[in-house]
Amino acid sequence: MKLKIGLTFLAGFATCVALLALVAAKGSPTKAMTDRDVYYPATEDLKPDEMRVVACGTGMPNARPKQAAACFLVELGNGDKFIFDIGSGSAERLSAMKIPYDYLDKVFIGHLHSDHFGALADLWIGGVIGNRIKPLRVWGPSGHKPEFGTKYALEHMEKVFTWDSGSRQGNVDIRGQVLEVTEFDYKGINQVIYQENGVTIRSIPAIHALDGPVSFILEWNGLKLAFSSDTFPNKWWLKYAKGVDLAIHECFAPPKILIVKQKFGPGTALNVSTQVHTSPAQFGKVMSIIKPRMAVAYHFFNDFDTLPDMTEQVRQTYDGPLSMATDYMVWNVTKDDIRVRMAVIDEDIWPQPAASGPKLPPDRSTRIGFTDFILSGREPFLEVVQQIYDDINAEYGTDYEVPTN
């Protein structure tokens, strides 16, 4: 018996070797595919009339490895790039797109929940270290009182990072540390808040948790994208997002999922899912009224066990084109087609060179400096450091001297 199995195995093995030899003799049976099913960041030029949207955060306020909180990157064929919301965890997804930080300089914040702007400091400060030498421009809504507005929030964010900013002065090029904040009226209806280079971005009021939130509508080259940030279904969205090419709207987990997965009580679950947010069946209703070319649902944990229920509830009220978004989903939008793929990312990301020109060397005279107490603790190891300076100067033709303090 043993021998028979052994012989059968040997015969099979011999056949495999023969087949492999045949294939090897002819070369690979397939050629490299030219039309890829996935998107590898920074490997595809946009056509002049094309828009690419990348989901860089589709989750909830609770941090998790699989999904960052709200963030969508919009890239246009004219070279412009816009960030809509920048929720906690999303800065690393933005970096995965391998775009020089100078191009990631325009952020539109729909409202001031941490899951919609919690990673702003990461982009702001990380961008400086990541070679952004231009100011970071941020647009966001006012509040019903000044202290509930975007300006107040970001002025205080700058204060929180006083030590951080001070520590970099004189050590690196800090031109990118400037924050340019444009606060606009949250009650504006279809008001233009940005108009440059053929791109118009408008805001409409959103209804979510407290006065202040807005949704955005971007128009360029005959294409139109609407981004809800967070909102309860409302008349402004139904009117102004009608017929858009890409309608990105929150679609929160329904009450039952919040009760089972998140241990919410039924009262809290009902309120959060259907009153503070838009549940899947409400989302479907909204989409069936505005009829976009593609409806994009986000703001839920998109898992093997939640997605079937979520989709079924959307389908109770909507039967049009639908993407149930998760992080790294990508839409290429033209007038003729909307192609949906997933991005395949490289985790070993380094910042790209500054796109706006060379970085300035540090001007050490502008450093705030140490107290004598801390300086007295330094161990300079001059014999080691001198060699490092000599090697770098020799390789790059510079003449930097080891500082004495």
Ligand SMILES: [Zn+2]
């Ligand atoms: Zn919110």
Ligand SMILES: [Zn+2]
């Ligand atoms: Zn949210």
